[in-house]
Amino acid sequence: MAYGISRPEAFALLQDHVKTPNMLKHCLASEAVMRALAEHLGEDPEKWGLAGLLHDLDAETHTDLTVHTIETARILTGRGLDAEIIEAIRLHNETAHPGEKRSTPFHHLLAAGETITGLIVATALVYPDKRLASVKPKSVRKRIKERAFAAGANRDIIRECEVAGIPLAEFCDLCLVAMQGIAGDLDL
Numbered sequence: 001m002a003y004g005i006s007r008p009e010a011f012a013l014l015q016d017h018v019k020t021p022n023m024l025k026h027c028l029a030s031e032a033v034m035r036a037l038a039e040h041l042g043e044d045p046e047k048w049g050l051a052g053l054l055h056d057l058d059a060e061t062h063t064d065l066t067v068h069t070i071e072t073a074r075i076l077t078g079r080g081l082d083a084e085i086i087e088a089i090r091l092h093n094e095t096a097h098p099g100e101k102r103s104t105p106f107h108h109l110l111a112a113g114e115t116i117t118g119l120i121v122a123t124a125l126v127y128p129d130k131r132l133a134s135v136k137p138k139s140v141r142k143r144i145k146e147r148a149f150a151a152g153a154n155r156d157i158i159r160e161c162e163v164a165g166i167p168l169a170e171f172c173d174l175c176l177v178a179m180q181g182i183a184g185d186l187d188l
């Protein structure tokens, strides 16, 4: 348990705070994406996976973007979670932290990775069988260019993958494959 909280403890904590199935699935998708991105860059999948899994711990109780992540950081600090993970989680929502900016690949890829999960789900849902397995990598890339499609997925934040050194097309492919790997958990 290198980061203060084990994965089973983190998942139990998440279930204490996040109740809606779709939000839980979003957290699991973010975990899978972060693990894949860490493996791609030679970083630690356990560390990056915990960031993905726990990043929206207060999303149901603190929906206002000017405060979202503040309660999460308080809870996770109390639980002894690794400070770098807490920092990445705080900064995935810069709106709650005026004057602070994402500055490392870990910060940028948590923000970009959790954001693209929604767009990938939306892409799967327009296929006739609504299955992630049917989604082609080029469809995700095409949908990113369509501003009106899954408009809630901020394209500027998705493009932060490039600041972290991963070209957008490669980022889309990595995230899609990661989510396809847990399609059963996502009911897709």
Ligand SMILES: [Fe+2]
Residues within 6 Å of the ligand: 026, 030, 055, 056, 114
């Ligand atoms: Fe999120």
